[in-house]
Amino acid sequence: MGILEVRDVNKNFGGLKALNNVNLDVEEGSVHAIIGPNGAGKSTLLNCFVGRLDPDTGTVMFNGKSLLGLKPHEINQTGVVRVFQTPEIFTDLSLLENVMIPAFARRDGAFKLNPFRDVEREGEVRDKAMNILEEVGLQEDRNKIASSMSRGDKRRLELAMCLVQDPVLLLLDEPTAGMSRADTNATIDLLKRIGERGITKIVIEHDMHVVFSLADRISVLAQGTVIAEDVPANIKGNPKVQEAYLGGAHL
Amino acid sequence: MMKFFSQSSEKGDLVLIALFAVAVFTMPIWLAPFGANYPDLMQRFAIFGIFATGFNILFGLTGYLSFGHAAFLGVGSYTAVWTFKLLGMNPIPAVIASVVVAGVFALVIGFISLRRSGIYFSILTLAFAQMCYNLAYSVLTPITNGETGLRVLHEDPRIFDDKTVETTGPLISQIFGYQMQGMTGFYFCGILLVITVFIAMRIFRSPFGMMLKAVKTNQNRLNYTGVNTRPYTLAAFVISGMYAGLAGALMCIIDPLAGAERMQWTASGEVVLMTILGGVGTIIGPIIGAGLIKYFENIFSAFNDQTLANIYSFLPDGLSEVLVSVTSLFVGEGWHLSLGILFMLIVIFLPGGVTEGLSRIGKLIARRTGKAQKNENEGGRRSSPMPGE
Numbered sequence: 322m323g324i325l326e327v328r329d330v331n332k333n334f335g336g337l338k339a340l341n342n343v344n345l346d347v348e349e350g351s352v353h354a355i356i357g358p359n360g361a362g363k364s365t366l367l368n369c370f371v372g373r374l375d376p377d378t379g380t381v382m383f384n385g386k387s388l389l390g391l392k393p394h395e396i397n398q399t400g401v402v403r404v405f406q407t408p409e410i411f412t413d414l415s416l417l418e419n420v421m422i423p424a425f426a427r428r429d430g431a432f433k434l435n436p437f438r439d440v441e442r443e444g445e446v447r448d449k450a451m452n453i454l455e456e457v458g459l460q461e462d463r464n465k466i467a468s469s470m471s472r473g474d475k476r477r478l479e480l481a482m483c484l485v486q487d488p489v490l491l492l493l494d495e496p497t498a499g500m501s502r503a504d505t506n507a508t509i510d511l512l513k514r515i516g517e518r519g520i521t522k523i524v525i526e527h528d529m530h531v532v533f534s535l536a537d538r539i540s541v542l543a544q545g546t547v548i549a550e551d552v553p554a555n556i557k558g559n560p561k562v563q564e565a566y567l568g569g570a571h572l
Numbered sequence: 573m574m575k576f577f578s579q580s581s582e583k584g585d586l587v588l589i590a591l592f593a594v595a596v597f598t599m600p601i602w603l604a605p606f607g608a609n610y611p612d613l614m615q616r617f618a619i620f621g622i623f624a625t626g627f628n629i630l631f632g633l634t635g636y637l638s639f640g641h642a643a644f645l646g647v648g649s650y651t652a653v654w655t656f657k658l659l660g661m662n663p664i665p666a667v668i669a670s671v672v673v674a675g676v677f678a679l680v681i682g683f684i685s686l687r688r689s690g691i692y693f694s695i696l697t698l699a700f701a702q703m704c705y706n707l708a709y710s711v712l713t714p715i716t717n718g719e720t721g722l723r724v725l726h727e728d729p730r731i732f733d734d735k736t737v738e739t740t741g742p743l744i745s746q747i748f749g750y751q752m753q754g755m756t757g758f759y760f761c762g763i764l765l766v767i768t769v770f771i772a773m774r775i776f777r778s779p780f781g782m783m784l785k786a787v788k789t790n791q792n793r794l795n796y797t798g799v800n801t802r803p804y805t806l807a808a809f810v811i812s813g814m815y816a817g818l819a820g821a822l823m824c825i826i827d828p829l830a831g832a833e834r835m836q837w838t839a840s841g842e843v844v845l846m847t848i849l850g851g852v853g854t855i856i857g858p859i860i861g862a863g864l865i866k867y868f869e870n871i872f873s874a875f876n877d878q879t880l881a882n883i884y885s886f887l888p889d890g891l892s893e894v895l896v897s898v899t900s901l902f903v904g905e906g907w908h909l910s911l912g913i914l915f916m917l918i919v920i921f922l923p924g925g926v927t928e929g930l931s932r933i934g935k936l937i938a939r940r941t942g943k944a945q946k947n948e949n950e951g952g953r954r955s956s957p958m959p960g961e
Contacts, residue, residue: 371796397798409793411786422786423797425779431800434807436775440782486798 324349324521325370325490330379332365332545339365340376341545347490347538352512352522354532354553357542358565363525364406366542367492370523371403372396383490394431400489404496408475412468416459416478419467420450420485427486453485457511473504477511484515493524497531509534533557541565585773592856593766597759608867611754616866618761619822624846624858625765625772626815630808631844632853633781635788639694639840640681640701644674644813646708646835648820650716653830656724660733661745663752663760663825667818674817675810682809686802689791701840708832721831745825757826764822765859768815773855775811784808845911849918851925860926868911875903 323346332340339362347353355363368374370381372393381388388396397403411419424446429435454460457477462470467478476496483491496512497505509531516522516535526532532539532553539556541549543565549556556562595602596618603609627641648670655666685696708716716722724730724743745752752760775781783804786794791801824830833839846865851857880899884892902910922929 392800393795394798394800397796403796405793405796409790409796411789411793413789414782414785418782418785422782422794422799425782426794426798429779431798432803434780434803436771436778436780436811438778438780439774440777440779443779446779482793482797 323347324384325523326380326382327366327369328380328382330366330369330376330381332362332369332374332376338545340369343379343542343545343547345540345547345550347521347523349521350519351537352516352524352535354524354526354536354539355542356526356529356532356539360544361542362545363542364494365545367403367494367523367525370396370401370492397426397486398431400487401492402483402486402488402490403492404476404479404483404494406494406498408472408479410467410475410479410482412466414467415464416454416467416470417447417450417463419478420453420481421446423482424450424485450485453481456484456514457481473500476500476508480508480511488520490521490523493522493526495525495527497526497528505531585770585777589766589770589773592769596762596766599758599762600755606867606871608871611758613866613870614758615761615822615826616870617863618758618765619819619826620843620846620862620866621765621859622761622768622822623816623819624843624850624862625769625855626812626819627843628812628847628852628854628858629772629775629784629815630812631847632858633776633784633788634805634808636686636689636805636809637694637844638685638697638809638812639837639844640685640697640699640704641812641816641843642835642837642839643681643701643704644678644816645820645823645839646704646830646832647677648674648817649824649830649834650708650722650820651817652821652824653722653724653828654715656743656745656824656828657728657730660730661724661743661828662732662747663745663821664747666745666825667764667821670817670821671814672817674820675814677817678810678813679806682806682813686805686809698837698840701835702837705832705835705837708835716830716832719832721829723830724828743828745828752825760825761822764818768818769855769859776855780804780807845915849915849925851927854925854927857925857927864914864926865911868907868914872903872907872910873905875900875907877904 325345325347327343327345330340330343331338343362343366345353345355345366355366357363365374369376370383370388372388372391372395375389383399383401386399388399388401391399411422414422421440421443425443428446451460451463454463457480459474459477459481462474467475470478480496493512497508500508505528512522512524512535522535524532524535536553539549539551539553540547541556541559541562548565549559549562551559599614599617600609603614608614623641623645627638631637651670651673652666655669659665681697681700685693685700688696709718726743750756775784783794783799786799787801787804794801820830820834823834842865843862846861847858848861849864850859850861877896877900880896880903881892884895887895900906902913918925924931
């Protein structure tokens, strides 16, 4: 039994079949990579997990509960947390505030009217946020405004914002897109380190180096259909995958 | 006052609010050189300070630009006069009733308007305010008394008033024998200003306030962070509506007459100007903005050619006449022109408002005196000027 079970998910955009009977089982504690050429439906699939899109048919079960029909904040409260392709952060606020907000959201739930508490006195939340910032290597910059950070740092910040929520399932949409090789390797190391906490992860990625360094299992999506699902070693040698996506040359 | 910009501890807040209270209650002294120390104007500083502070909780924190806040001002005013009519001239029930009724109104209008954001939200609030304004003149005339305005009459029930000692003079709001007029009226408004600014300050520093700032910056991320943004924005809308209701009540406590013109869209626009002029998202900014605009309105508009001629009387005749005719465009009837120019200059050169200018001057002074390092640490968290949205 997987922690996330996706059964026969279909999604059409007008005449375009974005997802065609997609099935997916993600084991608890594993890293499951979803790869595929551009337009294969990877992001559409991810959007179906977080409440941004509702599939036309099919089911998405997380921990035995359906995620369909829930609003994004309700899905987050069940423990499914998403890192976006372009970092979604609070650009006008400091890094520390950026991380404290998700920590408050996890502690206080979807809404809490506490206008007379003082942020300065929320030591527990602050310490938690500081620890996470230290873990991703941003503790020195905690008082800087988020918009002043580099792209790579913004990605690390967003990751910190997701980690501070103690996610059960972490969805990563191209966590290393647009990063230099050094930054990419640093991110791989970071993701491996947080892997030790037993967080289940789904990674969408183009960079084969990242995929093969992290993934326990790989699903290959092409034109909305899962054409292969296996351990990385077998995916490498799968001729169907090479034809559809890798073209044989990359490996 | 410079410290209003930096984040500080609870103890620091108490010091700041004490300083602010001193500044408010010594207004009759330090406003004297500007010719602005008469009670009527100072009452308006306090009342519009409250109005703008409340507006800033919505606009400054969440970024939702309401163009209909004057509706709550009007609702507060009518409620206050009705409280006078029914319960008597004591200002306390009027204040409580106005805040509650304005809050309920804000809940309804906010619930509907907050389904949209950006310009659509602004238009919805504007539509609601104009609707209230027109209803007050038409179908709601039994409640609002239409164009004549709602006033307290001697034959009204006023069940808690002692009618044996009353004369035929105009009815004035009073508590413990203190009449809410002149300086007493100003101090009453001043006390409420200090209290409401303190509450606003607590909100700014709370986790709730932090969530509101997050709404302004990235609502999408907040939704995917497990936060339901609707109740947050609605709470901010209701709180700011209550502030407006309080301001409306105070207007009637000073002068027990409520008219619908208070709800016109120009009044809603004015509070937007005040907030932007002073500094969006800062605590003291909107109050400075409210003070500046009310000062311009009262002092500049009172200038006439004669007073100008007196000012330029030391110059040779020909020159002084030219100067008088040029300057008269900007004062008296033309005070809006000066205000408009000032507003344009601020928005272009100081998008963070007057407070940004003050903090720049403060930093300059700090650098001169060699405290630049310290200031950097203190001011590092100062809210940045509004990015062009």
